[in-house]
Amino acid sequence: MAELNETIHQSVRLRVMAALVSLQPGDEVDFSYLRDLLDVTDGNLGAHLRKLEDAGYIQLNKTFVERKPRTFISATSEGRRVFQEHVEALESIIKSK
Amino acid sequence: MDISPNEAEEALEAIQIMTQKTRHSIASSGAHISLIITGIVWMIGFLATQFLQGVIVFYIWVGASVLGAALGFMLNIRNNKRMRSPTAGATAKRIGAIWVLLAVYCLAALAVTWPLDGMQLTVLIILFVLVGWLVMGLLLSIISIWPGLIIIALVLIGYFFLPDYFYLWLAILGGGGMIALGLYIRFRW
Numbered sequence: 367m368a369e370l371n372e373t374i375h376q377s378v379r380l381r382v383m384a385a386l387v388s389l390q391p392g393d394e395v396d397f398s399y400l401r402d403l404l405d406v407t408d409g410n411l412g413a414h415l416r417k418l419e420d421a422g423y424i425q426l427n428k429t430f431v432e433r434k435p436r437t438f439i440s441a442t443s444e445g446r447r448v449f450q451e452h453v454e455a456l457e458s459i460i461k462s463k
Numbered sequence: 464m465d466i467s468p469n470e471a472e473e474a475l476e477a478i479q480i481m482t483q484k485t486r487h488s489i490a491s492s493g494a495h496i497s498l499i500i501t502g503i504v505w506m507i508g509f510l511a512t513q514f515l516q517g518v519i520v521f522y523i524w525v526g527a528s529v530l531g532a533a534l535g536f537m538l539n540i541r542n543n544k545r546m547r548s549p550t551a552g553a554t555a556k557r558i559g560a561i562w563v564l565l566a567v568y569c570l571a572a573l574a575v576t577w578p579l580d581g582m583q584l585t586v587l588i589i590l591f592v593l594v595g596w597l598v599m600g601l602l603l604s605i606i607s608i609w610p611g612l613i614i615i616a617l618v619l620i621g622y623f624f625l626p627d628y629f630y631l632w633l634a635i636l637g638g639g640g641m642i643a644l645g646l647y648i649r650f651r652w
Contacts, residue, residue: 370464380474384481389489392549399545403488404481438547453478459471 368454373421375452378406378414383449386424386441394427394438415439423448489546494607495649496538502641504531509634512581558599565595582629586622589633590615610644 374383381404389395395403401411418424423445427438441449466474504527511523548554569591573579579587593615600608614637621632 370466372464375464375466375474377477380477381481384478385485388482388485390548394547396545403485453475456471456475456478459466460468460475463468 368451368458370455370459371448371452373417374423374449376414378404378410379418382411382414382418383423383441383445383452386439387446387449389440391443391446392440394440397437397439400439418445495645497535498610498641498645498648500531500535500538502638502643502645504528505638505641506634507638509630509638513628513630513634558602561598562595565591565598582622582626585630585633586618589618589637593618610641614640 374380382400385400385403386395397408397411397415401408404411415424415426419426423442425440425442427440429436429438507527508524511520515523569588572591573584573587576583576587593611596611597608600606600611617636617640618633621629621636625632
């Protein structure tokens, strides 16, 4: 049976994963795009992204675009797998109600 | 980790909302920019066509179109830098090829049907552009087909039923409609 994932379940991290998993595998979004989409502050998002990165669920790709530093974020295949498991666990809790 | 069924339901709802928001955001990325700019160009150009005469109309159309195309290109490039995709290059090439082929087909059709009056020429060019829009919608975002179909309907209504006010009709309903739709996508979608 699928299990809930404590790292993912936190509200901001859950929404981060939902946004990243809805992209095509390999697609990356800019930090500011994700911040605007989630309506959170830079610091808040940065802290949650670090936790997800440490868990191996997302990948941060730091690069330069027109000499400006940019961070692109994508879900790893492990992140996609555990997110799917988390969703299945949530669905099974509702079904068992 | 244990949570109640209510908490699970809330979490699933949050996931669903976020997934939908992300898909809408990707599907509409840049669409509002193109819609607003094209709407402004239409409004200026068709108002000039309705109320002015002579070579000035041609210069207004060329000036508005060139400025609009340059502005749209710059804003879309800036907007597209927020997402990177390994398959984007191939998709962009296919989209470019579709527009080039459509432009060639449009020119061929105009050459075969020539001579045309101003209204016929306007309607044919708009219809070709909107066919391109529909193809883009089928490829990239099904939902964006609807504004294209509405604009086609408005253009045909104006052409067949309001020939005396055709350009005014296109300026207000076509151009104004595009601006309104672009603003709606930007702020409410």
